[in-house]
Amino acid sequence: MVKVSIGVPVYNVAEYLRQCLDSIKQQSFQDFEVIMVDDGSTDNSFEICQEYVFKDKRFKLYHQENKGLAGARNTCLKHMNGEYVTWVDSDDVVELSYLERLVEVQVKTQADIVNCLYYSVTKERNIYYDLRSISPNLEILELSVQEIMLNFINNRYFIAPMWGSLCKSQLYKGVYFPQGLLYEDNGTKFKLYMRANKIAIIPEGLYGYRKNENSIMGKATSDSLIKELNRLRKDTIGNREKLIYYVEVANIRVEEIHKEYLRNLDDHIAVSRLSERDKQKYTQFIKNYERKLLQCWQ
Structure with missing residues (x-):
């Protein structure tokens, strides 16, 4: 072998x-x-x-x-x-x-x-x-x-x-x-x-x-950036929720991992390139999602 x-x-x-x-x-x-x-x-x-x-x-x-x-x-x-x-x-x-x-x-x-x-x-x-x-x-x-x-x-x-x-x-x-x-x-x-x-x-x-200089995020205009960020966030959330499920089933430092997840919800640098209006929409989405998580974990 x-x-x-x-x-x-x-x-x-x-x-x-x-x-x-x-x-x-x-x-x-x-x-x-x-x-x-x-x-x-x-x-x-x-x-x-x-x-x-x-x-x-x-x-x-x-x-x-x-x-x-x-x-x-x-x-x-x-x-x-x-x-x-x-x-x-x-x-x-x-x-x-x-x-x-x-x-x-x-x-x-x-x-x-x-x-x-x-x-x-x-x-x-x-x-x-x-x-x-x-x-x-x-x-x-x-x-x-x-x-x-x-x-x-x-x-x-x-x-x-x-x-x-x-x-x-x-x-x-x-x-x-x-x-x-x-x-x-x-x-x-x-x-x-x-x-x-x-x-x-x-x-x-x-x-x-x-680093891919021709990535979708790198080339996105202000109009398309929010759409790509939403797609990115959707996929990232899906990946992270899968991880959370596994650690909960395995009972691996669940409370600590929950807190760490909340601290890192809004960490994508491309957010800074959004218009003020889209920043507000994106921020509101993150806040709403955080509230749902806290309700589920109580």
Whole structure:
């Protein structure tokens, strides 16, 4: 059995794809397979993926009609054979020691899930962050499921994304990504944490995250922004309510997690770009929703 399966969903990323795949191919840890799923790309992303398949038998390529990121990840899971699973988005990059450090820390801590932290990739430069607020001495953190679930909502450790982590493949049994939702990571990864006995966090920026400059939010006009925010809030609320349900059933620090959820209801930066009238509407929506939650939790 191969040690690590790397899932790479691909959709119209020809500009960055070779940089991503090269950063994987050149890993210092080499016992891996790469499962690439081309999700109906209309540029030459599929042809670029083929180049790597022809040159390296560890790279495997599947094509499907467009199903979105979640659909591509679900297809990746069907073809993975590794003892561990990690994800790399096809416009991102990873440090050459990415896999080596994740595997090394897993062996040392015997954690079921190992997360690393990230740096930002832009066209001009890479931006690295001071991580001492997370770990003052930059020591590896070992956390329980209870601690992780409490911090999942405020994302203090940036633990919600699927990428940047190494997870035992057996934890994925019965797990799938919900299609058609924004930020589907938030409605999925917590399920893996709840199955884990121990989670470790490496306070090192090993994953290079590229913010999508052409995202819907980034291009939205003032007229369409409120509509997109409402869609975002609807999907985010759906993901969070799913998490709340699970922690209530499992009785994991329920009261604390309820309070943390309320504190983080209105945290999207795009709200500042709304007109005053739309800000008032959005704020009223949040207040009404908060009242409903409090009524349910009494």
